[in-house]
Amino acid sequence: MDRLDLDVIGADLEASWLWQDIVYRHRVESTNDLAKELGTDGALEGTVVVAEEQTAGRGRLGRRWLSPYGTSLLCSMLFRPALQPIQAHRLTMLCSMAAADAIEEVTDLSVQIKWPNDLIVGSAGPHREPRRWHKVAGILTESGLTNGHLDFVVVGIGVNVNVLPGEVAELSPRATSLLTETGSELDRSDLLLRMLRKVETRYAPLKRGENPHREWSQRLATLGQEVHVDQSGGSLVGVAEGVDPNGALLLRTREGSLERILAADVTLTRR
Ligand code: BTN
Numbered sequence: 001m002d003r004l005d006l007d008v009i010g011a012d013l014e015a016s017w018l019w020q021d022i023v024y025r026h027r028v029e030s031t032n033d034l035a036k037e038l039g040t041d042g043a044l045e046g047t048v049v050v051a052e053e054q055t056a057g058r059g060r061l062g063r064r065w066l067s068p069y070g071t072s073l074l075c076s077m078l079f080r081p082a083l084q085p086i087q088a089h090r091l092t093m094l095c096s097m098a099a100a101d102a103i104e105e106v107t108d109l110s111v112q113i114k115w116p117n118d119l120i121v122g123s124a125g126p127h128r129e130p131r132r133w134h135k136v137a138g139i140l141t142e143s144g145l146t147n148g149h150l151d152f153v154v155v156g157i158g159v160n161v162n163v164l165p166g167e168v169a170e171l172s173p174r175a176t177s178l179l180t181e182t183g184s185e186l187d188r189s190d191l192l193l194r195m196l197r198k199v200e201t202r203y204a205p206l207k208r209g210e211n212p213h214r215e216w217s218q219r220l221a222t223l224g225q226e227v228h229v230d231q232s233g234g235s236l237v238g239v240a241e242g243v244d245p246n247g248a249l250l251l252r253t254r255e256g257s258l259e260r261i262l263a264a265d266v267t268l269t270r271r
Contacts, residue, residue, distance in 0.1 A: 002070070002187070002188065002189075003052065003070060004024065004050055004052065004188055004189050004192065005189040006022060006024050008189050008193070009022055009189055009192060009193055009196075010022060012193050013193070013196065016046075016196075016197075016200055017200070018045070018046045018199075018200040018203060019046045019048060019196055019200065020044045020045070020046035020047055021043070021044065021046070021047045021048070022048050022050060023035075023038070023047065023048065023049045023050070024050055024051070025049070025050075025051040025052075026051065026052050026053065026069075027051065027052065027053045027054075027055060027069075028049070028051040028053075028054055028055070029054065029055050029056040030054050030056050030057050030058050030156075031049040031050065031051050031054065031057075031074050031075060031076040031156055032049075032058060032076045032140055032142055032154050032156035033056075033058075034049045034076070035047065035048075035049045035076035035077070035078050035154040035156070036142060036144060036152075036154050038078060039078050039144050039151070039152035039154060040144060040152075043078055044078075045078060045079055045080040045152075046077075046078065046079075047077075047078040048075060048076070048077050048078070048196065049075070049076045049078075050073070050074060050075045050076075050192065051074045052069050052070045052074075053067070053068070053069040053070070053074070054067070054074055057074065057158065058140060058156075059138055059140060059158075060116075060117065060138070060140055060263075061263075065138065065140075065158050066170070066171050066172075067158060067160060067163060067171065068163060068167060070162075071160070071161060071162045071163045071164075071167075071177075072158060072159055072160050072161050072162070072163060072177075072188075073137075073157065073158065073159040073161055073188055073191060073192055073195070074156075074158055075156070075157050075158075075192060075195075076154050076155065076156040076157075077095065077154070077155050077156075077157075077196075077199065078152055078153075078154055079091055079152065079153045079154075079155065079203070080151070080152050080153075081150065081153060081206065081207065082207070083150055083153075084150065085143055085145060085148070085149075085150050086246050087150075087211075087246060088141060088143045088150060088153045089116070089141065089246055089247035090206055090211055090212060090213070090246075090247070091141060091153045091155050091206075092116065092117055092139055092141040092155060092247065093212045093213060093216035093247060094199065094202045094203060094206055094212050094216075095139060095141075095155045095157060095199055096113050096117060096119060096139055096216070097113075097198075097202065097212065097215065097216060097219060098195055098198035098199040098201075098202055099111075099119060099137055099139075099157055099159065099195050099198075100112075100113065100119055100219065101194075101198050102191055102194040102195040102198055103119070103136065103137070103159070103178065103191070105194055106186055106187075106190065106191055106194065107178055107181070107182050107186070108182070109121050109136075109178070109181055109182065111136065112133075112219060112220070112221035113216065113219045113220050113221065113222075114133070114135070114220070114221050114222055115220055115222040115223075115240065115243070115249050116247060116249070116263075117138060117139040117140070117141070118135050118137070118138050118139075119135070119136050119137035119138070119139075119159070120133045120134060120135050120136065120221060121133065121134060121136050121176065121181055122134070122221070132174075133174070133221065134174055134175065134176035134181075135172070135174050135175055135176065136159065136160055136175075136176055136177065136178060136181070137157060137158060137159040137160065138157070138158050139155060139156065139157050139158075140155075140156045140157075140158075141153060141154070141155045141156070142154050142156070157195075159178070159191070160175060160176065160177035160178065160180075161177060161178050161179065161186050161188050161191060162177065162178070162179045162185045162186060162188070163175075163177035163179060163180070164177075164179065164180075165177075165179070165180040168180050211245055213243060213244075213245050213246075213247060216243070216247075217242060217243045220240075220243070222240045222249070223240050223241070223242060223243075224239070224240065224241075225239070225240055226238070226239050226240075227239070227240050227251070229249070229251060229259075229261055231261065231263065236251060236253055236259060236261075237253070237254055238251040238252050238253040238254055238259070239251070239252045241258070244260065248260045248261060248262050249261040
């Protein structure tokens with residue numbers, strides 16, 4: 001099993017204007033927690049935390065994020081954007097597109113985004129039969145606020161890279177890995193580097209005030225589909241009509257009202 005190659009990654013990012021420091025751990029409770037600690041302690045924008053394994057990896061909505069040692073990309077990036085707290089989802093949009101592009105560059109997979117933050121693949125099966133979508137990566141974005149102002153944003157991404165086909169179902173019923181989808185092991189350091197370079201390229205326009213939500217919405221598998229939305233107040237069924245500039249999902253319910261969904265679990269009713 002390969003380890004992430006810090007020498008290669010560090011050397012490649014030497015000329016980067018964004019990436020400052022790569023913090024590597026074999027094992028950590030959660031790369032997001034460590035990145036948030038560093039952010040609170042004043043670490044520079046462009047600090048990245050990577051690990052081979054997390055003992056308390058977290059997903060959205062209080063879920064656990066599991067991945068066997070040395071098989072995945074477990075990475076948290078620290079940003080200090082000049083944004084309002086409500087705009088922090090722009091970083092999620094940017095990083096999800098960067099990660100999807102990086103995966104598409106090293107595989108022949110077509111990667112889509114399932115609102116708000118899942119990277120999914122839904123390719124044909126071995127005999128070209130239609131296949132249900134499966135999740136290859138997830139993103140957890142967390143903000144640090146001081147007096148109501150955005151101090152930092154941590155975007156944590158977990159990509160199931162070399163998780164064995166027999167192990168993916170143990171992560172979650174709809175999980176898959178790049179190894180499972182392509183049949184080949186991938187170089188995780190190369191994938192990480194490509195992703196970080198793409199995040200850097202996309203971050204420059206965001207810093208100038210551009211909002212990536214239009215491009216992001218075009219990559220959403222969710223739009224135009226009938227979806228189930230489970231949120232704390234109950235569940236809704238409707239057609240995902242669009243997203244607003246802050247990334248909220250605009251859902252046309254069966255009763256005809258337009259609901260703005262900020263945080264929820266969305267299931268595509270299409271298989
Ligand atoms: C989700 O799909 O619900 C989001 C999963 C995010 C997992 C990543 S792995 C790296 C970072 N550290 C964490 O504890 N979570 C994120």
